[in-house]
Amino acid sequence: MNVTLDVLLRVGGAAVGLVFLMVVGMSAGWRRRADLILLIFCAVAYLLCSSPTRPCCASPWALPLLMGAAGFPFAFWRLARVVLEDETTITPQAWGGLALLLVSAIMTAPDYLQISETTRIVAAIANKVAALGFVGSALWRAWRSWEGDLFEPRRRLRRWLMGYIGVYGLMVMAGEIYFLGARPPAWLDLINAAAIDATLLATLLFFVQLRPRAMDTLFAPRLISASILSSETISEPRTADxxxxxxxxxxxxxxxxxxxxxxxxxxxxxxxxxxxxxxxxxxxxxxxxxxxxxxxxxxxxxxxxxxxxxxxxxxxxxxxxxxxxxxxxxxxxxxxxxxxxxxxxxxxxxxxxxxxxxxxxxxxxxx
CATH class of the missing domain: 1.10.10.60 (Homeodomain-like)
Known part of the structure; x- marks a missing residue:
């Protein structure tokens, strides 16, 4: 029963993620939203690869999914910089951290490299340290730059973007560190999959149905005026004269x-x-x-x-x-x-x- 429900949750979440990718990719100005596309792909890849059956650790065709799942912390960090700080550059340290994430993920996954168990554990620890570094850095920068953000709709959206996704990501990584080398309980896998499904679906509905202009809030050109969202998100009194x-x-x-x-x-x-x-x-x-x-x-x-x-x-x-x-x-x-x-x-x-x-x-x- 648990296995069936787990598969249904992961397939359903992957379907929602695919729809999300199509909506973002087919919309005008999709290149400005490439970082969101990357984050969605990484979230779907993690959803699939975190299954108890570990499908991404058994065959070479699943390697891109494994890389996507491992790259989620980097994608989250990158999205935070682009969305919240209008910063598009990637530092050499970030490239190094991404390389560490990907290489350690391959070393940790069974069936890809024949290495000792000790080396595998060290690689797993290095992977979690790099992941925590990316997510922690994103949350720290989001908090530090919040006061200086002049785009009021973005100031409000960052609370959800960084607060929920970031804190949830830290909780997931804490659980992975706690169960390092062992499978978590089946009920915890189900909760994790359900939470990812709910996040993908809620985000899709928010951007596409409930707040279609919210996409422009996060990914608008650099000098766009906050007035494009004034009728939806700004409630403070405005200067009439x-x-x-x-x-x-x-x-x-x-x-x-x-x-x-x-x-x-x-x-x-x-x-x-x-x-x-x-x-x-x-x-x-x-x-x-x-x-x-x-x-x-x-x-x-x-x-x-x-x-x-x-x-x-x-x-x-x-x-x-x-x-x-x-x-x-x-x-x-x-x-x-x-x-x-x-x-x-x-x-x-x-x-x-x-x-x-x-x-x-x-x-x-x-x-």
Missing amino acids: PSADERLLGKLHTLMSDDKLYRDPDLSVRMLAARAAIPEYVLRRLINEKLGHRNFAEYVNDFRLCEIETRLQDPQWTRRPILTLALEAGFGSVGPFNRAFRKRYGKTPTEFRAEGTEGPRTVAESA
């Missing part, structure tokens, strides 16, 4: 450009809203809708990079170390500064100074 927005933007521009608040490395949405004497949700809306930024760090770094660009091109600052210029402009450390600079100018600060190239100046002047 356009001239009031202009006055607030003028005050904001004075604080940033004249008072140079961006030089404070700890500047946050809350601090800037307090200095401007406006509610936080109004500040978020203004920066997002009027100035085109989806996160607060991007907005503040625009001012910092503009100051650094000017000084790198000014002969009187030639002898000042670049790191000093970055710290004076408000960057807390060299890592975030180098990444932001390279992302904007396509070269390192040292190359920029040496070439004397004038980069684009994009600090919002609309205020």
Whole structure:
């Protein structure tokens, strides 16, 4: 009875996942949603490969499914970066972690490699450590970047996306670590399969039937305005008078450009809203809708990079170390500064100074 029910749950979940993949893949702008497609595939692969019969460990044709199941933590981490931080790059450390996930999965699965039991156990431990690293990193970054997210509908959706999927993923991995080397009870397998089925079905219904625009919330182009979802997801009062927005933007521009608040490395949405004497949700809306930024760090770094660009091109600052210029402009450390600079100018600060190239100046002047 349990085996039959287990098979029905897994086949049903795989069918829902296939429909989900077809809906996302056939919709307009599917390339922007490639990371969601990857996550769905990995979830379906895990659903199938976690069966008590272990179908992904018996024959070479199932190797892609095994790789998909093993890659779920990476797919989750990747989706979190793209959806919540508008970050599309993959670091060398992440590539290394993915390689560790895949190689250790092959070493752990029976019938693929003839290795000792000790080596197999070590590989299983390494696999779980890498998986925990990806999921934990995604949750940490989601929590850390939540305050600076200016796209209100996305701020709300991340609670479900990261809270439910991430915490559930940690619970599953904790169970796998606890039962390392042994099969979990049949009832636990059934609960796990049912939970995955329910998640896939609920997500499909949410995106396709209940909140079709939620897909655009997560995967819209970088500078899309939050106003596309205002009728569905935003309930805060909005400024009725356009001239009031202009006055607030003028005050904001004075604080940033004249008072140079961006030089404070700890500047946050809350601090800037307090200095401007406006509610936080109004500040978020203004920066997002009027100035085109989806996160607060991007907005503040625009001012910092503009100051650094000017000084790198000014002969009187030639002898000042670049790191000093970055710290004076408000960057807390060299890592975030180098990444932001390279992302904007396509070269390192040292190359920029040496070439004397004038980069684009994009600090919002609309205020």
